[in-house]
Structure formats: C-alpha cells, structure tokens
Amino acid sequence: MSQSSLFSSSTSARGPADHDIRDQIVAAANQHFSQYGYGKTTVSELARAIGFSKAYIYKFFDSKQAIGEAICANCLAQIVAAVDQAINVANLSPTERFRRLVKTLISTGVDLFFNDRKLYDIAAFAASESWPVSQAYEAQIKRFVLQIVREGREAGEFERKTPLDETVDAIHLALRPFVNPLQLQYNLDFVDEAPTLTTNLILRSLMP
Template identity: 25%
Template sequence: MSAHTPPYISTSHPTCDVRARILAAAGERFSQFGYNKTTMAEIAKDCDMSAANLYRFFKNKLDIGSNLACACLDEKLLLIKNVTQQRQRPATERLHDVVLQILAHTYDRWANDPRINEMVNAICDARLEIVDQHELSKHNLIVELLEDGVQRGEFSIADVHDTTKAITAAITLFSVPLFMSLHSLDTFEKLAESVVQLILTGLEKR
C-alpha cells in the first residue's frame, strides 16, 4: 500500500482520493489482522494523518467497514453477473455455473480470507440494509436469468419471483460461510452439482 496518493491524473475530487486511500489502508489492515484488532490510529498512521482526520471522511469505523463490505459484496455480485449475462449460453448452464460460482466464492473466502468474513459479518448485523440491498440485487440477477430461460423455451416456470426465492433458499448451504467447515470443497462441489441437477429436472417421472 502506498503511503501517498499518486500525484497523477485524478479523475475525481481530491477528497475521493483520500477516501480511497483510507479504504485501501483499512482494507489492508482488516484483512491482515481483522476488523476488531485494527485501530483507527493505525489506519491513520498508514495514511500519514491523525485519527481525528479520518472522521472528516467517514462517519466512524463502522462506516469504513461498511464501505469495504459493500465493495466485497459487489465483487461477489459481479461474479454472478458475469455468468448470468452470458446470453449466448443456455440458461440451464448459466444457472449451474452461478451456483458453483457462489460456492467457490464462499469457500474461498472462508478458507483464504477468514478475517474479511469476520468483518463482513460484523458489518452486516450492524447494517441490515446493506445485506438486504445485496440480496435484492442477487435476486434480480437470478430473476433475469430465469426470465431469459423461459423466453428461450428452456424453462417452464409459473412464478419467476417465487422460484427465484426457492432457488436462493435451496442453495443456502453454499452461500453461508459458517457451513464451509462441514465438508471439503470437493464434497461441496459434488453436492452442489446434485442440487443443481435436482433444481433443473426435479424428481417426478416425465
């Protein structure tokens, strides 16, 4: 992490640079030592400023954390979006990949960056609206995917919103970091395959 703002072309107001620098420093600390164990003073020192000055750019520590958590969730959302919007591929394939992608991401974060998860959790139960917003965005992406699948004649769905909720519910196990300790990634992947299979084709004889 650079201690000083790069002096070159800044597309935005200098204030934004400072905000970005603070977020970068905080993010670095949070992911290395955890949210609770990094102090405002440390973040400030990394940015060559006083702790008090941080409060000119963020309401408080939780606000810094929230911004980082949002970025984290957005990144996750982007991963999903990248799959769902590959319009040339069959919707079934994309649904499959979305589920596996979610699992891979959940597992990776759990295994490789536990401190970030700690932070996201801390933030999420202090700021319900953040997770709500994220869930809504995710919901919409899946709705889009299902609608696309229906239009192409791949899917037969009575109520797209209900079905999206059902799918989201059915893949809970793959979305919650807490569960990741239950199995190896490999086991989870096989399980996810089975669930996708189940979702796509159901049990009834045809």
C-alpha cells in the same frame, strides 16, 4: 447510505480528490483489518496504524462501520462482477447460465472470504447486522436468479405453473448457505459437492 447506487460505499464522498483519500483509507484499513481483524480494532488503533489522525479519518467516514461497509462493498462487488461475467455470455441456455451462477457464486465467495480469513470478520459483521451492502448484495443475487428463471420460462426450458416470485424466493433460500458469507463458513465441507447437488436439485424443480 445511498440506495441509488448499489455498491456505493458511503454517503460522505466529497468529490474526486476526497474520493482518492477515501480509497486510500479503505485500502489501508483493508490491509490492517486483514492482519488484525475488524472486530478488535478501534478507529484510534486503525488511525495510528495507517498513519492518519483519527479526526482526519472521521472527516471521511462516520464510523468504523462505514469503513467496514466500504471494504465489504468492494468484496461483494467482486463476487457480483464475477457472476455477471460468468452468466452474461451470448448463446448460453438458461440451464447453463444457472449452473454458472451457482458455481461462480460459491467459488468466488470461497476464494474471497477464505483466502483472507481476517477479512471474513467484516463480511460476517455485515451479514449478521444486515448492513445495507449485505442487503444490496443479496438483492442483486436474487435479480440474477429472476433474470435466469424468466429467460428459462420464456424459452420453455423451465416450468411456468409456480408463481415466478415463489420460484425465485425458494431458489434464493436454497442458495443462501453459499451466498451469505456468514453461512458460507459453516458450509465449507460442502462447497465441493454443493454446486452440482444443489444446482441439479433446483434444475429438477424447474423442469416443465
């Protein structure tokens, strides 16, 4: 798995035409998994269902996991894009940016994973087995946190006594129940109140 592009879906892209076929397989697999689940489906069953030969699928993906990673990467990239759009708006204070980060993370995560319960399977696999896409996603969320905390410190809005990396790690830990798809499912009872409660607690901890 290439680490250079964050959400590159696989190493086995072989040019534009192949890329289209890969996308077709991913889209078809996405549809199939959403209906029948990821865990129980074999590559043979998937091939039969989407009308490709198993050998043909293996030309483009090394394993079922590689297909799962591609689907998962699309999913997580959507969350990252939504967060990026929500926080990178001109003239927002770091406090407001942080509020939007948490709110968007939770609402997009809930939408994506729980409007399509079967796909959750894949994200859960990804998180539980620490797939590269899942790790890259968590690293990206941490970069968002770092960016906002750094800005808040520079603007004098946040305290500067705590080492920056300690602050970022601690905030990331507090957000993990909602950032990590595997944990989100156990926190659904809290997704209404959590954005406010957790954000306010973290913002109080950041006060100068």
